[in-house]
Amino acid sequence: MTDHSESLWPAPYASGAVDAMVTVPGSKSVTNRALILAALAADPGWLRRPLRSRDTLLMADALRSLGIGIEETVSSSSAVSGTPQGRGESWRVIPGMPQAPTSVDVGNAGTVMRFLPPLAALAEGPVRFDGDPRARERPLDGLIGALRTLGARIEDEGRGALPITVRGVGSLDGGQVEVDASTSSQFISALLLSAPRFNQGVEVRHVGRRLPSMPHIRMTVDMLRKAGAQVDSPDSGGEPHVWRVTSGALLGRDVVVEPDLSNAQPFLAAALVTGGTVTIPDWPAHTTQPGDALRRIFTDMGGTCVLDDRGLTLTGGGRVRGIDVDLGEVGELTPGIAAVAALADSESVLRGVAHLRLHETDRLAALAKEINALGGDVTETEDGLRIRPRPLRGGVFHTYEDHRLATAGALLGLVVKDVEIENIATTGKTMPDFPDLWHRMLAGERE
Ligand SMILES: O=C(O)C1=C[C@@H](OP(=O)(O)O)[C@@H](O)[C@H](O)C1
Numbered sequence: 001m002t003d004h005s006e007s008l009w010p011a012p013y014a015s016g017a018v019d020a021m022v023t024v025p026g027s028k029s030v031t032n033r034a035l036i037l038a039a040l041a042a043d044p045g046w047l048r049r050p051l052r053s054r055d056t057l058l059m060a061d062a063l064r065s066l067g068i069g070i071e072e073t074v075s076s077s078s079a080v081s082g083t084p085q086g087r088g089e090s091w092r093v094i095p096g097m098p099q100a101p102t103s104v105d106v107g108n109a110g111t112v113m114r115f116l117p118p119l120a121a122l123a124e125g126p127v128r129f130d131g132d133p134r135a136r137e138r139p140l141d142g143l144i145g146a147l148r149t150l151g152a153r154i155e156d157e158g159r160g161a162l163p164i165t166v167r168g169v170g171s172l173d174g175g176q177v178e179v180d181a182s183t184s185s186q187f188i189s190a191l192l193l194s195a196p197r198f199n200q201g202v203e204v205r206h207v208g209r210r211l212p213s214m215p216h217i218r219m220t221v222d223m224l225r226k227a228g229a230q231v232d233s234p235d236s237g238g239e240p241h242v243w244r245v246t247s248g249a250l251l252g253r254d255v256v257v258e259p260d261l262s263n264a265q266p267f268l269a270a271a272l273v274t275g276g277t278v279t280i281p282d283w284p285a286h287t288t289q290p291g292d293a294l295r296r297i298f299t300d301m302g303g304t305c306v307l308d309d310r311g312l313t314l315t316g317g318g319r320v321r322g323i324d325v326d327l328g329e330v331g332e333l334t335p336g337i338a339a340v341a342a343l344a345d346s347e348s349v350l351r352g353v354a355h356l357r358l359h360e361t362d363r364l365a366a367l368a369k370e371i372n373a374l375g376g377d378v379t380e381t382e383d384g385l386r387i388r389p390r391p392l393r394g395g396v397f398h399t400y401e402d403h404r405l406a407t408a409g410a411l412l413g414l415v416v417k418d419v420e421i422e423n424i425a426t427t428g429k430t431m432p433d434f435p436d437l438w439h440r441m442l443a444g445e446r447e
């Protein structure tokens with residue numbers, strides 16, 4: 001791991017209740033799915049208000065190196081300018097047959113390291129994938145095995161992890177495959193996203209332990225259908241844990257990317273823990289994003305949520321309640337919920353998130369260690385965390401190159417004096433503007 005001990009960010013302390021409106025950038029998960037689907041489409045498409053962050057720029061660069069055209073425009077007269085959400089940035093995607101040879105840097109982006117190998121298998125020639133040291137430790141075995149079953153040639157030095165080389169022959173058979181996606185739902189999403197371009201489409205059956213992050217799989221299915229794919233899923237009356245995608249052309253679409261509701265979390269949490277009010281404009285009325293569960297979870301923890309034409313407004317009630325909750329479907333919300341729970345007035349138990357040990361860092365170990373270093377009482381359980389609130393004190397909050405650890409630490413620093421966050425720039429994985437947005441929230445900006 002890189003040494004970030006020199007770069008400490010003094011987390012701003014809130015002297016009172018926050019009261020702000022915060023426009024959060026676009027969804028990482030939607031942006032990277034939209035890029036894959038646009039790259040595989042039969043005709044050009046648009047992404048409006050895409051997220052511009054490390055994970056999405058890595059995806060765009062990788063697709064460019066595979067021969068896909070992606071033109072970025074910032075236009076004051078585009079279809080989406082004048083909205084509270086943006087400067088009207090749009091990406092135009094010119095699809096094409098994926099080209100090899102090339103190599104792809106996945107950084108530490110799960111969506112890049114998992115969504116791209118099936119697409120690379122459609123190219124003719126070798127595509128090598130590698131990334132940050134942590135990316136080499138994150139699971140890829142289920143996807144490699146499944147792609148081999150579907151006809152792909154993949155060299156992985158026998159490790160079932162990065163680095164890998166996908167040696168495509170210009171097409172992939174597809175067909176039926178079983179995959180154990182208990183370590184990451186992204187194996188399933190990856191196989192489904194490129195399946196319209198497999199000769200026989202795909203039938204994916206999850207076997208094994210519990211499948212995490214179902215909303216993210218629903219997001220995949222929903223976006224595939226909107227791009228014209230025929231998909232059978234458990235939600236549409238199909239067998240549990242089985243998804244089928246028929247081979248066929250995808251439409252080039254004009255996709256407006258929703259705000260990232262998981263990245264709205266620290267701002268909503270700021271209202272909750274300071275007894276203030278935060279509004280997130282453009283909160284979608286219907287969405288597959290897991291962050292929508294925050295309305296329920298933060299209400300259970302003592303907030304009041306109102307969704308209306310201004311967006312989602314959360315008002316803190318002055319007291320924060322502990323919670324006993326299974327977060328298996330919405331695992332990426334865990335660091336932020338753990339931070340709120342450490343500030344609550346009763347114990348919390350966060351369950352169903354054993355797979356977080358395989359995320360950007362071992363999130364369960366990191367949260368326990370860092371909250372405890374500030375005086376907290378957090379213990380790891382087999383599948384989550386038990387958090388007993390204690391008075392916290394200032395100190396250095398280490399972030400392990402994990403964007404959600406960094407935002408969780410910033411939240412603690414709002415109500416605990418003298419918290420310093422190591423490497424706040426790691427928020428650039430999905431929200432490069434985080435420090436600026438955080439300061440503007442504290443200044444009470446209402447755009
Ligand atoms: O498909 C996606 O966009 C994601 C799926 C989830 O991954 P896991 O199922 O590996 O937790 C989530 O945690 C990640 O942030 C984004």
Ligand SMILES: C=C(OP(=O)(O)O)C(=O)O
Nearest residue numbers: 108109110111332359360
């Ligand atoms: C787990 C996460 O990311 P990734 O897409 O790299 O899996 C996350 O953003 O919380």
